[in-house]
Amino acid sequence: MTIVTHILVTTLGAQAMELHGGELALAYAFGVGVDIDHAVKAPFYLRAIGFKNERDYYWRSSLQEPVALLWILPLCLFLGTLVPALFFIMHVALDYSVRFEKMPFYPYSRWVTRGWLVNVPDKVKEGVVLVIVVALNVALYWSRRGV
């Protein structure tokens, strides 16, 4: 999913849970910030592809795969909040609705999957999610402010 969708879904979750301060920062760090691994992969992309647009390049890393829960859950216990795990799961759930290859448990397992709803075109899924999330964000915002 695109970064815009991740931001909107995280915003919706943060609004719904009425998060503030440190927990709000954690929500965006684990709901959106985990995409920072694309910056780690950028030098590899430039080396292998150059400045061409290659949509199928493997941009993912374990930072945004389910295997990351192995360190995110202890971190939640340490911080005393489930916010990192919840928003991370939301991020992963969105990514797994796009059909590119993913390795959920690498390096412990080499299993490769394309996620769920693979027969529905990615653009349709992205569009539907975007419309729903924008609508819910606006509705929640208005309802909270009694508009």
Place this chain on the structure above:
Amino acid sequence: MFEWVPALGGLSDRVLGPLIRGLHALGISPAQVTWAAFGASVVAAASIATGHVGPGLAFMALGQVLDGVDGGIARQFGLGSRAGQALDDILDRASEAVLFVAFVLAGLVSVKLAALAFAAILLLTTIAHRSKLDPGVKRFALYFGLWVPYPLLFQIIFLVNLAGYVVGLLIIDCQFQLRMDKLGGDLDTVASRAALLEAQGG
């Protein structure tokens, strides 16, 4: 002990050289020294658990010296083996487990913090042989308890090892990315093809 930091291993071998050669001359194997190191950790844990932290740390130091000696004998006399390495890893973690339990029993740290620190160390251990990254902040940090509160030290052990684990995962991902880039072809299927190749040992 210093498998992931060869330079430190070499330094340790030089410092402990006479002891390494002496024990080897007596016919003592690296595995026997590994067990002796674990024994010293158990005695250290018993001391700490009964409130004798100072002597406990001294026994812990003895255990760590012996832990350096076993690898030294293996390196210097060509006695290294995968089984020996595995035994060393298992008993290192077992040493940390008994020592952390001892600190809990002594009331110096909470069960939660000790368990989290140990979990982070275990996570790091599962990938350290592939990432070659191990910050080495485990038992060693406990000596600073003479100056720093133990709960803070356990928090540091947890955070450093957890960060090491995350970075280690990224290192392994980068290694896999290089493999995928080298493989090339249809990028839509490159992960599954590289995974298959890796499974076949390629």
